[in-house]
Amino acid sequence: MIEARGLSKRFQDKKRGEIRAVDNISFVCQPGRIYGLLGANGAGKTTTLRMLATILEPTDGTALVCGRDVVEQPEKVRAIVGFLSTATALYPRLTAQEMVEYFGRLNGLDEAALKKRVDDIFRRLEMNGFRDRRCDKLSTGMKQKTSIARTLVHDPPVMIFDEPTNGLDIMTARTITAFIRECRDHGKTVIFSTHIMSEVEKLCDTLGIIQSGKLLAEGTLAELRDKYSEHDLEEIFIKVVAPHYVSAEAN
């Protein structure tokens, strides 16, 4: 389970002064469910997820990931989290197998357990055809599979996906969305960010709409449709975000 409590992140910018990238966000993601963080570019999605993955430290507030505090126990949190985004690239000079093994070792797996785990993942994801190929020689789809294998190697109970399908072709994107569903079906806690409405409709059990670092609306898709009297998610999103989006531009 993920429990964000008043999570905030401020940055100092020489020209713009203090920037509130994330402003006092609280939400809960349950195991076996997918929580979707929907927002425009620059809304604060990536910063929020980076704080949950302990890549960034919150300025205020905190979050508990399976009971472990992201501020107090960042390394313990990372050990139970799989983090995947289009920004998490692969080491070009390592082979697909070396890449996955490297992260397995960093996650504390011993050699016997690692071998078993890697063989299992490579078989499941149908990666044996390119396991000895260097990552810089892989196709986009192969790279995504290797990234998935990298996040899965230590079998984390919590998965964090930051715009995982951004810039991918439809076939590769489908591999990712299928993988996200599979994670939920295996009882993992899943949170993912996107600005693609169709992905949210297909995948999310719970949805949070974020803009200017604030969580403006939250609920299941049915609850949001009821609350805003709109069926189309895009219309709901515009209703929620538009007033804040204007003020953000004015700033």
Add this chain to the structure above:
Amino acid sequence: MSLRNVGIVYRKELTEALRDRRTLISTIIVPLLLFPILSVGFGAMAVALVGKAKEETPKVMILGGQDSPDVVGGLKKLDKIEIVPAAPAWKDQIINKEVRAAVEIPPGFQSDVARQKSDTVKIYNYKEELKSEFATDKIEKYLKDYRDSVVKERLAAKNLPEAVLQPFEVKQENVAPPEKVSGAAFGGIIGYMVILLCMTGGMYPAMDLTAGEKERGTMETILSSPISRMHLVLGKFFLVLTASLATAALSVLSMGVSFSVLHRFTENSGSQHGEAPAFLLHLGLKTVLSVFIMALPLAVFFSATLMTIALFAKTYKEAQSYLTPITFVVIIPAIAAMLPGVELTPKLALIPILNMSLLCKELAAGTYHWNFIAIIFVSTCLYAAVALFLAIKMFQRESVLFRS
């Protein structure tokens, strides 16, 4: 501290480094080829050029001398000199290298010599032009021999022994062993090269493991793993240190082999020309080990500093623009130590890089000032610790890791 995690990162970085052409070139190829090319290549070329210049028969012009047939006749009989007729534009001909030298014999020179009147014979040449200098040497030797024979005749006429003009002799004799002499002559180069290559060897891996990682988008990937940032930076640091030390080790090895080959080459070519060998540098095992032990904290200092600076950059190219000027900062004190007369003092022993360069000069000459060695080792360790601490701190700063 988990050494296991540091080891995992180190092994992975080593695997990647050994597959990176740029790192291989800077760490292995350059130090292995630099010295053979510089010393053996250029040395052999210089010896060949000098030999060729010596083989040439230079053209020499005699200005005047019509009333001094003996001197002119003697000059004409000289081996490997071609006397050409005097021309009014002789200066231009020397400058244009058509004639290598001109010798001006004053009017009535021979009769003046007979009357014991002192005259001046002038040799005109092209200074620092090799072939012109050779022609000058031959003419000068002939004229000096002629002068000596005149002096001998005069002494004989007065029944005086030759020792009248040379009541005693002055001789220099070297008492220092050959390795100390060669160390004093070439020791500065050892320090300079070890320092420079320690830095350049670590430079590419330092950029690749920091700015390169940011540019390739793998920084976020690794930061999402459970490894602590201190273990991460230490694993990376040890790889940069390995590259730095490997470069220094290979450069010393290559230098030793090059000097030995060059020594043999000049010895052979020297014996052909009846001259002593020009180059001689013996690096004993003790010297090599001493240089390495002292280079260790310096390599730590360089590796940590390079990583700290390169981490600021967002791209490999940006890192290069930061680190290239650093090379000059390192070269200047390293060169300063090679200047004649610059020797270790307690104050200079505290200046990083310069102190190591000066110490290498002494170590190569087989001199061990233990008080200076202690000061330099401790102070460099201290600088290295500060640099490493800064590198670790820098890896914990979000503003540096996620600079946009």
